Amino acid sequence: MAKLQEKIELKALISGYCSEKGISKADFAVKANVSEATLSAIENEKWDKISVAMVKKLQSFLKSETTGTLYETADFVAVMRACDAAKEHHLMVGLVGDTGTGKTTSLTAYSRNPNVYRVTYEKSMNPKQFFTSLLKEMGVDFAGNIYSMIGKVADELNCKEKPLLIIDEAGKITHPVMLYLHDLREKTKGNCGVVLAGMPYFREHLKKAAARGKEGVSEFLRRINVWHELAGLSVGERRFVVKDHGITDPEKVEELLHHEKFGELMNGIMLEKIISEQL
Template sequence: MAKVTDKTEIRKAIAKYCEEKAISRKELSTQMGISNATISNIDNEKWDNIDEKMWQKIWNYVRPINTNALFQTKDYQTAINLCQNAKELHLMAGLIADTGMGKTTALRSFSRQENVFYIYYDANMRPNHFYHELGKQLGYDYDSTMYNMVNRACSVLNSLNDPLIIIDEAGKLTDPMLLSLHALRDKTQQNCGIVFGGMPYFKNNLIKKTNKQKVGISEFMRRIQIWNELEGLSKSEIEYICDANGITEKEDLKRFMYKKRFGDLTNEILLFKTLYR
């Protein structure tokens, strides 16, 4: 991370994040759950009373996402194109990929746009936690009944220009959460897109639950209009990423040729550089 002494870099990252997302500093502080005065003090270079943990938290939230090694791969473009189509056409879509394929990096990269809201779904989340987090992403901090929280989110989403909600780790979504998203979709489908990113079992489990006639699941799945699945790295993409990391010798390249998952490849490159360079 940027060291605490690199305060100017963090200040610039805040400005860039707010510019990319077209949000105010106040909206950023709401998203992060921190005082607006803290962001204001950073902007005005009043840094003496901001402790290291706060700098760390802010940097981890606004830091640039490095997609240099991913951006020319077919999988990355598949994920970005799916998000773009869902945003523009107000689709509900599923992006399926095994762990380490670069799905989360691509989704987080796309989320740095105006009116795109990214939520990493935690297995400990309940519907009220989800809508509280979504509310913070939308610029307000609101805790009420589920009915009121869903309706407020829908009201704000319907006031925006082509908003998109990205829900990562969608395989962890519980049945009550799926049913609440069903309601959210029905109330915003003319204006808002939703992308679910998950492991292959996300789709498979939905199919199983549909076949078992689980209440509401068939109706939810029917609303997902597009499914895309990432394929893994091609030989030429592996060579490109290795070359970008200074690995060009044929003998060295052999150890990387079967690493079709982006995460596996980058781990192997790091290991190679650590042990052999």
């Protein structure tokens, strides 16, 4: 059995998450893909009804929604400002950066705000699966055809106060999904901001497709109000992160400073700690 303390902590984590996001337990149930009865059992501390597998499932979900230690690097601040601007002024913002620059970490942190919905586009998704994922993120249990799903998403966004839709891995979006997102944007542009985050090739692929006259791409590209490209960590930022993790040996610090991307730097730090513990 999962330890009682784990279950008590899980109850607190769920309550904290719902409070931070400004959502109901029913919304959380949809997002986490669990029943309301399960959440009721947790809320009322009926621990005998909560299996080990359920504890692990909810722990995994909550872990995916957290970021660990955050560093206010120039890129992190830029992502926060881009999201703020999109949310406040209903802009559609293109955010690009190479893998490991911290896009997802920063966007995950921002998505803990109320009325912010973050979905990651997966290459294996078809349009209906994408919009099902988006509706689930919004805490909405809804089934229908693509037209009705887009309408439902638009209705939900238009009744929120300054909502923001974040789509991570946007560079992988297929042409049909892009056309459907264009429809969604047209229905919500007076009330909702959008952040499209992807690799640097995201913008270039859109430009090339627009130049070839591919259906709807020019229109979609024009509706992206502003682009921002992440620069990566400065030497000073890298040095601070390394020392913040307790690594002070000058030789090891200099070795780690070669990692310009946040993800690569954190991997290097993790490996260094593992090696140090084994010695």
